[in-house]
Each structure stands twice: as C-alpha cells, then as structure tokens.
Amino acid sequence: MALRIDGKKTSEQIKGEIAAQVEEIKQNGGKIPHLAAILVGSDGASQTYVGAKVKACEQVGFQSTLVLLKESISEEDLLSEIQKVNENPDIDGLIVQLPLPKHISVEKVTAKILPEKDVDGFTPANVGRMALNWPTYISATPFGILELLKRYEIETSGKHCVVIGRSHIVGSPMSILMARNANPGNCTVTITHSRTKNLGEVARTADILIVALGKPEFVTAEMVKPGAVVIDVGIHRVEDPSKKSGFRLIGDVKFEEVEPIASAITPVPGGVGPMTIAALLYNTLQAAGRRVYP
Numbered sequence: 028m029a030l031r032i033d034g035k036k037t038s039e040q041i042k043g044e045i046a047a048q049v050e051e052i053k054q055n056g057g058k059i060p061h062l063a064a065i066l067v068g069s070d071g072a073s074q075t076y077v078g079a080k081v082k083a084c085e086q087v088g089f090q091s092t093l094v095l096l097k098e099s100i101s102e103e104d105l106l107s108e109i110q111k112v113n114e115n116p117d118i119d120g121l122i123v124q125l126p127l128p129k130h131i132s133v134e135k136v137t138a139k140i141l142p143e144k145d146v147d148g149f150t151p152a153n154v155g156r157m158a159l160n161w162p163t164y165i166s167a168t169p170f171g172i173l174e175l176l177k178r179y180e181i182e183t184s185g186k187h188c189v190v191i192g193r194s195h196i197v198g199s200p201m202s203i204l205m206a207r208n209a210n211p212g213n214c215t216v217t218i219t220h221s222r223t224k225n226l227g228e229v230a231r232t233a234d235i236l237i238v239a240l241g242k243p244e245f246v247t248a249e250m251v252k253p254g255a256v257v258i259d260v261g262i263h264r265v266e267d268p269s270k271k272s273g274f275r276l277i278g279d280v281k282f283e284e285v286e287p288i289a290s291a292i293t294p295v296p297g298g299v300g301p302m303t304i305a306a307l308l309y310n311t312l313q314a315a316g317r318r319v320y321p
C-alpha cells in the first residue's frame with residue numbers, strides 16, 4: 028500500500044513556520060507582510076478561493092486587502108487598479124484571481140502586475156526566471172508539489188517523471204521544474220497532452236507521475252508502474268447522495284485502484300490542494316523580505 032502524502036498536514040506545518048517568522052518580524056519591528064487580492068465579478072468558486080486566501084493571511088498574521096470589482100469593469104479600469112497596488116509601498120504581494128471575464132485580456136492583466144509583487148509567479152518575467160533557475164516566485168501548485176516531494180524526501184534525481192497536461196499553471200512549469208538542476212529536480216521529463224499517442228503506455232514508464240489534465244479518474248491502475256510516485260492535481264465534484272453536502276471530491280487518478288500499486292500517492296482532497304495556499308503565503312513572506320528581488 029502506498030504512502031499517503033498528506034498535503035493538509037504539511038500545509039499546516041508550513042503555515043506554522045510562516046506564523047513563527049511573522050512573530051519574529053513583529054518583535055523586531057519589521058514590515059508585516061501584506062497581500063492584496065483583486066477579485067473581478069461574483070463567480071462562486073473564485074469567491075471561495077479568495078476568501079480562503081484572505082483567511083489564511085489572518086491565520087499567519089499577515090495584513091491583507093481584498094479589492095472587489097464589478098464583472099462589468101473595463102479592462103482599462105482594471106489595469107489602473109493594478110497600477111495603484113503596484114505603486115502602494117505598503118503592499119508586498121498582489122494576486123488577480125483567475126478566470127477573468129471574457130472582455131478582459133488575461134495576458135494584459137498578468138503583464139501589468141509588477142514582477143516584484145507577483146506572488147502567483149504568473150508574469151512573463153517570473154516564468155522566465157523559473158525556467159532559468161533564477162530566484163523567483165514559483166506559482167502555487169508547482170510550488171506545493173515540489174514542497175511535498177522535498178518534505179517527504181522523495182528521490183527525484185535520475186528518475187523518469189511523466190507529466191500529464193501542459194497548462195500554463197501546472198503541467199508546463201512542472202515539466203521545467205522537474206528537469207532543473209535542483210532538488211527536487213534532475214529528472215528525465217516527458218510531458219504528455221491530448222495529442223500524445225499511447226499515453227497510457229508512456230505513463231506506465233514513469234517513476235514519478237504528475238497528473239494535471241482535469242479529467243475525473245483518468246489515470247487507472249494499468250497506466251501506473253508498480254512502485255511509482257503519483258501526484259494528483261485534479262479536483263472534481265461528483266454527486267454523492269450519501270454525503271450531507273450531496274457531493275464528494277475526486278481527482279484525475281482512480282485512487283482506490285492506483286493506491287495499492289503506487290509507492291506514494293497524494294489523495295484528493297487533502298493532497299496538492301491545501302499546499303497552494305501555503306505557497307502563496309510563502310511567496311508573500313519572501314516578497315516582504317525582498318528575498319527574490321533584493
């Protein structure tokens with residue numbers, strides 16, 4: 028039976044470490060980290076995510092500012108809201124929650140964020156720095172995965188890592204990070220996607236399988252090499268009348284059949300998901316301490 032990689036416990040540990048550092052900053056009269064979040068419109072999931080981020084800031088002793096903007100805001104007005112935060116010396120980190128309404132260019136918005144404050148690590152400057160293995164803000168999900176591999180002391184050097192999915196937010200950066208000359212890293216990496224032929228066979232060659240394609244229970248036992256490490260980034264709601272909420276959460280991996288053959292696996296929920304907020308807090312602490320851009 029596989030080792031269960033506990034993202035909930037690990038994220039609580041990281042939050043504890045961050046809270047202790049904030050306490051120290053306070054005692055030394057230093058700058059309290061301050062995160063600003065911009066939320067456009069009233070999408071339910073986005074409201075939940077941003078609410079969780081603001082709450083996590085409170086938990087560790089950060090300051091936070093939530094900027095709520097109407098769905099109908101023009102692109103120009105949104106860009107000037109970002110500019111205001113860019114110019115506010117009290118704010119260390121800025122995130123603009125995605126997705127944005129269709130009339131707004133996500134590229135223009137992302138590029139407007141000052142790289143020094145881009146604690147999501149989404150700006151072209153910070154993605155470039157990540158690819159070059161320079162100091163940067165690594166975005167939340169990739170950071171969370173690296174931190175789990177590190178804290179669970181999973182050997183990555185020389186291993187074959189197969190990434191399923193090539194999104195800008197997860198698959199693409201993960202493939203770069205796992206190939207870097209770093210720890211975790213030093214993998215031989217294969218990135219697969221919707222056009223990949225014989226995806227199941229390719230997946231079965233992985234020592235480390237990172238699944239981020241967004242299809243419920245896509246990865247079955249036949250696609251996993253016995254003893255592989257399996258990281259499941261997917262999260263999906265499925266109806267379940269036996270639950271009070273009426274639904275339960277599942278990942279991109281068929282957990283019940285893969286767990287018995289893997290050597291380690293992240294569950295859904297409680298795996299990668301909880302790590303993303305810890306990552307954002309970590310990056311904001313780095314921003315306040317000017318550790319990425321001195």
Ligand code: GUN
Nearest residue numbers: 122123124125126147167
């Ligand atoms: N939407 C989904 N994931 C993210 C994230 O990590 N950051 C932001 N800003 N929006 C998201």
